[in-house]
Amino acid sequence: MDRAVEAVRLIGSPHAAGLVNAVLRRFVAERATLLGKIDLTCAARTAHPAWLAEELSRAWPDAAENILAAGNEPPPMVLRVDLTRTSATHYLRELTRAGIAGALIEWAPAAVRLEHPEAVGALPGFSQGRVSVQDAGAQLAAPLLDARPGMRVLDACAAPGGKTGHILELAPGLDELVAVEIDAARAERLRETLTRLARPATVTVADVRHPQMFWDGRPFDRILLDVPCSATGVIRRHPDIKLLRRPADIATFARVQLEMLRAAFALLSDGGRLLYSTCSVLPAENEEVLQSFLEDEPQARAAPFAPALGWPAEARKRVVGVQLLPGDRAGADGFYYACLEKTALGT
Numbered sequence: 001m002d003r004a005v006e007a008v009r010l011i012g013s014p015h016a017a018g019l020v021n022a023v024l025r026r027f028v029a030e031r032a033t034l035l036g037k038i039d040l041t042c043a044a045r046t047a048h049p050a051w052l053a054e055e056l057s058r059a060w061p062d063a064a065e066n067i068l069a070a071g072n073e074p075p076p077m078v079l080r081v082d083l084t085r086t087s088a089t090h091y092l093r094e095l096t097r098a099g100i101a102g103a104l105i106e107w108a109p110a111a112v113r114l115e116h117p118e119a120v121g122a123l124p125g126f127s128q129g130r131v132s133v134q135d136a137g138a139q140l141a142a143p144l145l146d147a148r149p150g151m152r153v154l155d156a157c158a159a160p161g162g163k164t165g166h167i168l169e170l171a172p173g174l175d176e177l178v179a180v181e182i183d184a185a186r187a188e189r190l191r192e193t194l195t196r197l198a199r200p201a202t203v204t205v206a207d208v209r210h211p212q213m214f215w216d217g218r219p220f221d222r223i224l225l226d227v228p229c230s231a232t233g234v235i236r237r238h239p240d241i242k243l244l245r246r247p248a249d250i251a252t253f254a255r256v257q258l259e260m261l262r263a264a265f266a267l268l269s270d271g272g273r274l275l276y277s278t279c280s281v282l283p284a285e286n287e288e289v290l291q292s293f294l295e296d297e298p299q300a301r302a303a304p305f306a307p308a309l310g311w312p313a314e315a316r317k318r319v320v321g322v323q324l325l326p327g328d329r330a331g332a333d334g335f336y337y338a339c340l341e342k343t344a345l346g347t
Helices: 002-011 014-029 031-039 042-046 050-059 064-070 088-097 138-145 162-170 184-197 247-265 287-296
Strands: 078-081 102-105 108-114 131-133 152-156 176-181 202-205 220-226 268-278 300-302 322-324 335-342
Touching: 042 064, 050 064, 050 247, 078 088, 088 102, 088 108, 108 138, 131 162, 138 162, 138 220, 138 268, 138 335, 152 162, 152 247, 162 176, 162 184, 162 220, 176 184, 184 202, 220 247, 247 268, 247 287, 287 300, 287 335
Parallel strands: 152 176, 152 220, 176 202, 220 268
Antiparallel strands: 078 108, 078 131, 102 108, 268 335, 300 335, 322 335
């Protein structure tokens, strides 16, 4: 307590004021030199942890600077229009009439990017479920899953429900969509999203690694496995990641991701497809997890994506899967997608 009182006393003292002035004078005099030293290291220049800057430089030597720069930019607000109720072009006209500027995204047919962020209450049709907030990269998940009428679908780690709702929009007439979420509060948010969209699904609070918590024994024709990850592809939306994430976290995420992949794949029907998704840009959570799984699972094979999907030109094909990077001209967050197919034993 005595030290705290002394510190408070010194803050307002002439001595403290003189010290502050001296520091400021030195900074002004040596500004160029001091800032030059900061610019020598990528991590300091971009205000990212050194370990992450190094990982990105190894994984994406030609794009690391752009990825790090994107982490400091304001995130775009992108909308997903329910194309069963209107078109993106018609909705853009509605926005214009409401005094909201936006633009279509060529490679994402349901997407409208706003010029400036808006409160959802100001968006025409939001409360009626005609439009949702969802990054263009995330809007790839539902068409990549390629669910069709009559299929039974599992959406694992489904909250807050953007991808769930999009699946239901694109595939009316599903036999059932089971949406699993481990966190009860997030599952409630998922239910609220589905209510707003007026789209039915079976919502269950469970851990996909423990199917006995929710599975009735009937296999799924399609599974979306949107696994928890480092979120290094969405730092511009969650800048606290730069402070909270640690190097050891990546191996932990990868272990959990592999556990979830093994558990979910076991629920897939022969001939069925699983879409693996992350918002990470680190190979250890993406293609390395898939390669490890494929080495150990005789019924799994990497499968091509739906042929009608229009990938942005900047999408990067990997040995397994495709990666979007923040900072690319596509303007999307960082997402990784890979498609697996389950073959019959002996084939």
